Amino acid sequence: xxxxxxxxxxxxxxxxxxxxxxxxxxxxxxxxxxxxxxxxxxxxxxxxxxxxxxxxxxxxxxxxxxxxxxxxxxxxxxxxxxxxxxxxxxxxxxxxxxxxxxxxxxxxxx
Amino acid sequence: xxxxxxxxxxxxxxxxxxxxxxxxxxxxxxxxxxxxxxxxxxxxxxxxxxxxxxxxxxxxxxxxxxxxxxxxxxxxxxxxxxxxxxxxxxxxxxxxxxxxxxxxxxxxxxxxxxx
Numbered sequence: 001x002x003x004x005x006x007x008x009x010x011x012x013x014x015x016x017x018x019x020x021x022x023x024x025x026x027x028x029x030x031x032x033x034x035x036x037x038x039x040x041x042x043x044x045x046x047x048x049x050x051x052x053x054x055x056x057x058x059x060x061x062x063x064x065x066x067x068x069x070x071x072x073x074x075x076x077x078x079x080x081x082x083x084x085x086x087x088x089x090x091x092x093x094x095x096x097x098x099x100x101x102x103x104x105x106x107x108x109x110x
Numbered sequence: 111x112x113x114x115x116x117x118x119x120x121x122x123x124x125x126x127x128x129x130x131x132x133x134x135x136x137x138x139x140x141x142x143x144x145x146x147x148x149x150x151x152x153x154x155x156x157x158x159x160x161x162x163x164x165x166x167x168x169x170x171x172x173x174x175x176x177x178x179x180x181x182x183x184x185x186x187x188x189x190x191x192x193x194x195x196x197x198x199x200x201x202x203x204x205x206x207x208x209x210x211x212x213x214x215x216x217x218x219x220x221x222x223x224x225x
Contacts, residue, residue, distance in 0.1 A: 041201065041217060042203075044214065098155065
């Protein structure tokens with residue numbers, strides 16, 4: 001079952017914050033976040049395992065709410081380089097395939 | 111190699127012809143994945159290799175699609191009798207170990223256009 005990402009697209013001014021959500025109808029083992037710039041390969045951001053952990057690096061962080069079967073990606077004080085499409089991949093068991101969301105397109109304007 | 115390498119980067123083929131797409135994973139990575147991405151869409155899982163074996167082929171869209179991996183390294187995705195709906199970017203990714211708790215590294219993809 002494909003996870004649902006919201007919003008589908010968001011336009012921000014440089015310096016503004018954004019939240020991207022990834023929801024699943026099934027219990028999750030982990031959530032993976034990747035960013036893909038136009039014409040490029042997806043690039044890894046982070047993996048969160050069940051247990052409700054939160055991770056972050058630089059001004060990008062994420063949380064994983066096991067009960068709600070949802071993960072949220074937080075982009076703080078967005079930079080132009082954050083533009084791209086953000087994908088979440090969910091996994092219901094270890095050693096299982098990732099099921100990917102349809103992506104959230106993020107556009108940052110100067 | 112330094113990263114995941116895919117070839118060709120672009121392929122235009124006539125409907126009905128067979129095509130082979132190649133993926134060279136990062137040296138030492140045991141897990142290899144093939145995905146398909148249509149224009150503006152998310153990633154569609156095709157197949158997963160652990161070493162040379164494919165424990166999960168559930169994503170292959172039809173029997174025209176097949177993949178193999180030899181020597182625990184290079185993988186080839188073959189599409190027979192191509193159709194226009196096969197047009198997409200085919201992405202390959204590899205990770206150090208099987209299972210999904212590790213970062214996957216993606217290649218630049220092969221853009222396939224069936225005319």
